[in-house]
Amino acid sequence: MSGAPRLLWGMLALALLAAATLGLAVGAVPLSPAEVWRALAAAGDPSASAIVNDLRLPRVMLGIVVGAGLAASGTALQSTLRNPLAEPYLLGVSGGAAVGAVLAVVLGLTGPGFVPIAAFGGAMLAVLLVLMVARAAGGRADPRILLMAGVVVGAFCTAAIMVALATAPEGTVRGALWWMMGSLGDAQWSGVRWIALYVAGGIACLAWWGRDLDVLALGEDAAASLGIDVERVTRRIFLVASLLAAATVAGAGLIGFVGLIVPAIARALGTRSARETVLASAMAGGTLVVVADVVARTVVRPTELPLGAVTALIGVPFFLWRLRNGAAR
Amino acid sequence: MIRFDDVVLRYAGSEVAAVRGVSLEASVGRVTAVVGPNGSGKSTLVRTLLGRLAPERGLVTLDGRPIGGFTRREVATTLAVVPQREEPAFPLSTRDFIALGRYPHGGAFSGPSTADREAIAGAVARADVGALLDRRTDELSGGEWQRVRIARALAQGGRALVLDEPTTFLDVAHEMAVFELLDALARAGQCVLLVSHQLNLVARFADHIVLLHHGSIAAAGTPAEVMRGEVLERVYEWPLVVTRDPAVGAPVLVPLRGRGAR
Numbered sequence: 001m002s003g004a005p006r007l008l009w010g011m012l013a014l015a016l017l018a019a020a021t022l023g024l025a026v027g028a029v030p031l032s033p034a035e036v037w038r039a040l041a042a043a044g045d046p047s048a049s050a051i052v053n054d055l056r057l058p059r060v061m062l063g064i065v066v067g068a069g070l071a072a073s074g075t076a077l078q079s080t081l082r083n084p085l086a087e088p089y090l091l092g093v094s095g096g097a098a099v100g101a102v103l104a105v106v107l108g109l110t111g112p113g114f115v116p117i118a119a120f121g122g123a124m125l126a127v128l129l130v131l132m133v134a135r136a137a138g139g140r141a142d143p144r145i146l147l148m149a150g151v152v153v154g155a156f157c158t159a160a161i162m163v164a165l166a167t168a169p170e171g172t173v174r175g176a177l178w179w180m181m182g183s184l185g186d187a188q189w190s191g192v193r194w195i196a197l198y199v200a201g202g203i204a205c206l207a208w209w210g211r212d213l214d215v216l217a218l219g220e221d222a223a224a225s226l227g228i229d230v231e232r233v234t235r236r237i238f239l240v241a242s243l244l245a246a247a248t249v250a251g252a253g254l255i256g257f258v259g260l261i262v263p264a265i266a267r268a269l270g271t272r273s274a275r276e277t278v279l280a281s282a283m284a285g286g287t288l289v290v291v292a293d294v295v296a297r298t299v300v301r302p303t304e305l306p307l308g309a310v311t312a313l314i315g316v317p318f319f320l321w322r323l324r325n326g327a328a329r
Numbered sequence: 330m331i332r333f334d335d336v337v338l339r340y341a342g343s344e345v346a347a348v349r350g351v352s353l354e355a356s357v358g359r360v361t362a363v364v365g366p367n368g369s370g371k372s373t374l375v376r377t378l379l380g381r382l383a384p385e386r387g388l389v390t391l392d393g394r395p396i397g398g399f400t401r402r403e404v405a406t407t408l409a410v411v412p413q414r415e416e417p418a419f420p421l422s423t424r425d426f427i428a429l430g431r432y433p434h435g436g437a438f439s440g441p442s443t444a445d446r447e448a449i450a451g452a453v454a455r456a457d458v459g460a461l462l463d464r465r466t467d468e469l470s471g472g473e474w475q476r477v478r479i480a481r482a483l484a485q486g487g488r489a490l491v492l493d494e495p496t497t498f499l500d501v502a503h504e505m506a507v508f509e510l511l512d513a514l515a516r517a518g519q520c521v522l523l524v525s526h527q528l529n530l531v532a533r534f535a536d537h538i539v540l541l542h543h544g545s546i547a548a549a550g551t552p553a554e555v556m557r558g559e560v561l562e563r564v565y566e567w568p569l570v571v572t573r574d575p576a577v578g579a580p581v582l583v584p585l586r587g588r589g590a591r
Contacts, residue, residue, distance in 0.1 A: 082418035215432050217419055221412035224379040226485070227405030227433035272425055 008269055012283040016064070019290040023060040024052050026294050028302075062187035062195070063293050064286035066248040067258055069199040071285025073244035074259020075266070075278050076206050079213040080237045083143040085322060087259030088123075088245035091150035094256070095157030096126020097242070097249035098179050102161050106168045113194045119246035122157075127238050129153050174253075181306030182255035184293050191251060198247035203282050205240045210275025213237070217274065255308045257315020258285055264322070330520045331355040331378070331408065331489055336387035338373050338544075346385065347373040349544040355522035355537075357488055360515045362531040363524045364555075365541030366565055371524040372413065373544075375493045379410050391489070405433035408489040409482035411475075413497065420467035423477050427452060427462075430484030448486050455514065456480035472503030479510065489520040496527055508534045532556050533579040540564060556580035 024036045029051055031039070038044035039052035074087035088094045100122020101115050109118065133149035134142075158180065165176050174186070206213070212233050215223045220230050248255065266280040289307070292314070296305040331354070338348035348370040355361035363371050376382040377389060380401055389396045391407050399407070409430070417426070430452065431445045441449075453459050458480045461473055469477060475495055482490055492511070496504040504527065512534050515521045525531050531538060532552040540548040540555050542564040548555045558571045561582060568585040 079418065084418065211432060211435065215429060218417050218429065219412070219415045221379060221381075221410070222415045224381055224401075225405065225410035225412060225482070226429065227400075227402040229401055230381075267419060272421065 005270065008271070008280065011269075012280055012287075016283050016287045016290075019287040019294075020060050020064065023063065023290045023294055024056045026298060027051070027056060058189050058192050059184050059187040059293070060290055062184050062192045062251055063290040065192065065196045065199045066184070066252045066255065067262075067285035067287065067289030068203060068282035069195075069244040069248040069285075070255060070258040070289070071262035071266075071281035072199075072203045072206055072278050073241040073248075075263040075274065075281045076213060076237050076241040076244075077259070078263055079217040079274050079277075080234055080241075081143075081146060082217055082219065083146060084264065085143060085147055085260065085319065087257065088241065088248075089154070089254060089256035089259065090147055090319075092126045092130050092153030092157060093123045093150075093242055093245045094249050094254050095154040095161075096129070097123035097246040098254055099157045099160045099164070100125075100246070101250050102164045102179060105174075106164050113197075116194060116198050116247045116250040119250040120243050123242035123246040123249075124239070126153055126157065127242055177306060179253045180308070182253035182308035182311075183304075183306060184252050184289075185304065187251075195247045195251040199244060202240050202244040202247070203278065206237070206244075206278045207275050209233075209237065210273055210278060213274030213278070253308065255289070255311050257311050257319065258288060260322075261315055261318050262288055264318075330357050330392050331491075331522055332388075332390045332393075333374065334388040334390070336374075336377070336389060337385045338370070338377060338382055339385050340373075340382070345544075347544055348541075350387070351539075351541070351544070351546055352387075353539045353546070353549065355489070355520050357520045358515055358518055359536040360511055360521045360523065360534055361537045361539070362535035363522070363539045363541060364526070364528055364531055365547070369541040369564075370544040371541055372493055375410060375412075375491060375524055378404075378408060378491055379412075380404060402433040405485055405487075407487040408491060409485040409487055411478050411482050411490070411492040411495060413493040415478065417466055420465045422462070423458065423464050423466060423469070424462040426466050426477060427458070427481045427484055430481040431486075433485060449484050452480045452483035455483055455517070456510065470503075471499050472506055475499065475503070475507050476510065479507075483514075483519075488518070489522065490514065492521070492523040494524055494526065496525065496530070504530060528556070528561075528582050529574075529579075532581065533574070533577065552580055556582065 021033050021036055025031045025033055031048055035044065035048050036052055039049040042049060070088060077086040077088065077091060078084055097119035101119040104110065104115050104118030130149045130153050133152065134146045137145050137149060161179055162176060212228060215226050215228050216234065223230050262285040263277055263281045266277050266284055271277040271280045292310045293307055296307050296310045299305060333351050333353050335350050335352050336348060337346050337350055339346040363374060365371055373382065377384060391399065396404060428449055431448060434445060456476050456479045458476050461469065461477060496507050499507065508530050511521050511523065535552060538552055538555040539546060547564045548560045556571050558569060561571065562569055570583050570585065571580050572583060574581045
């Protein structure tokens with residue numbers, strides 16, 4: 001397959017850079033882009049440098065990583081399930097990850113890098129449950145049944161999180177709002193590093209398997225005829241898509257619809273293979289989450305809106321528009 | 330080149346076998362057709378060639394080697410299947426779609442090789458889809474789409490082409506065009522095995538017909554040997570006559586009105 005135009009990659013990189021600069025500039029102490037760049041280079045005013053490098057940069061980095069992970073996960077789920085409305089939040093995968101993460105924290109299992117692993121376990125269980133429910137309800141081939149199963153499992157996960165948080169001792173666990181509606185507010189370098197590691201690994205796998213994703217998107221029989229072991233490859237991709245969703249949930253709670261909107265934008269911008277869509281989605285996803293976080297921080301200052309609320313306010317109309325345009329046939 | 334030897338196929342959890350002791354051979358340079366009523370086991374044979382159902386008994390061989398001894402990619406470079414239904418989840422250009430036929434030959438990151446380019450160009454020429462390359466898959470008509478799918482199968486590079494109901498939903502002209510194409514491919518040295526409901530077209534184009542009934546072979550042979558009124562009437566459980574096409578002399582099946590009508 002021939003590649004997407006260079007212009008596209010340039011545009012995506014520029015947009016990400018602009019969003020990151022904006023994210024570093026906006027806040028209680030507003031800075032100009034020039035001040036931001038000087039601070040990043042460790043030149044100029046030391047207090048500006050501290051604000052940018054110690055306070056805002058981890059948050060912006062977390063936004064980039066979370067957005068990239070969610071968007072790449074959505075791309076992989078959409079190709080594998082052949083469903084343009086599939087994404088980790090609507091499929092209940094993120095919800096399962098949140099249950100795993102909350103349980104780990106409530107039980108005190110918070111060693112470095114462990115919360116993402118517990119989240120991963122929860123996400124995998126949720127995937128299995130969704131596929132089982134969808135099969136029992138008449139087949140996972142029907143995108144509407146699959147989404148229904150995902151929403152139901154997601155609701156169950158929400159209830160489970162509520163129960164776990166209600167029984168947890170006061171002050172040991174982040175609040176329900178943080179988990180349910182997502183936030184980049186607690187970004188710290190120690191956590192961001194782990195999540196970045198998981199997300200980078202996951203995206204690398206998906207890019208490596210780009211041709212497999214292309215072939216799976218043709219349908220099971222066509223993929224089998226091209227020599228793919230459909231069941232095995234699908235399992236492998238679900239595993240990585242769940243890992244990506246789990247890492248983002250461990251870092252920032254539940255943020256919906258990024259995995260739905262971003263791959264659609266990437267395809268509309270002219271990516272031609274799944275590998276390109278994964279990589280372009282990762283870049284655009286980072287951009288979207290950083291911008292959404294800026295919106296969440298600024299529209300009703302000094303109150304900070306939950307990040308997941310901002311993405312849902314964009315995502316739900318988009319979902320309905322896709323639904324109306326026959327994306328779920 | 331594709332051989333089924335006394336093959337029994339059963340779906341998991343099913344009491345009865347879908348295919349019970351079928352032997353058939355599809356060879357190079359010929360069009361071999363499998364026909365039969367709904368549920369007679371036609372598509373089950375195709376599933377086995379896709380590697381999605383293993384025989385309970387009997388042997389399926391490709392070029393004399395048991396299919397179980399091939400890796401999936403080896404099968405895909407020897408034999409290409411055009412499944413009954415297919416709709417890409419995301420529309421792509423016809424050019425990119427046909428290029429996916431080279432999947433079993435490529436590594437994860439290797440770009441198209443000279444062999445890939447040649448195979449694709451050859452497939453495009455043989456399926457006559459050169460004019461469609463810049464269209465999108467969701468903009469093609471039913472007949473164009475079938476030709477494009479055949480082109481992708483040819484790009485896989487094997488000598489065997491298996492098609493499951495290639496003319497469903499096509500009008501007369503497009504149906505004829507697909508059968509003409511399959512005929513030409515067979516004459517040019519391809520092994521063509523197809524599953525079809527179009528008995529009259531099969532009778533005109535196939536060299537060898539296998540008629541399935543409840544998973545067993547009811548008749549097999551040349552069109553003249555299989556297209557006999559008493560055999561077809563028993564298998565399809567419907568009154569019919571077989572006459573002769575006045576133009577080309579091929580046997581033609583004419584179903585009669587139901588027993589109650591006149």
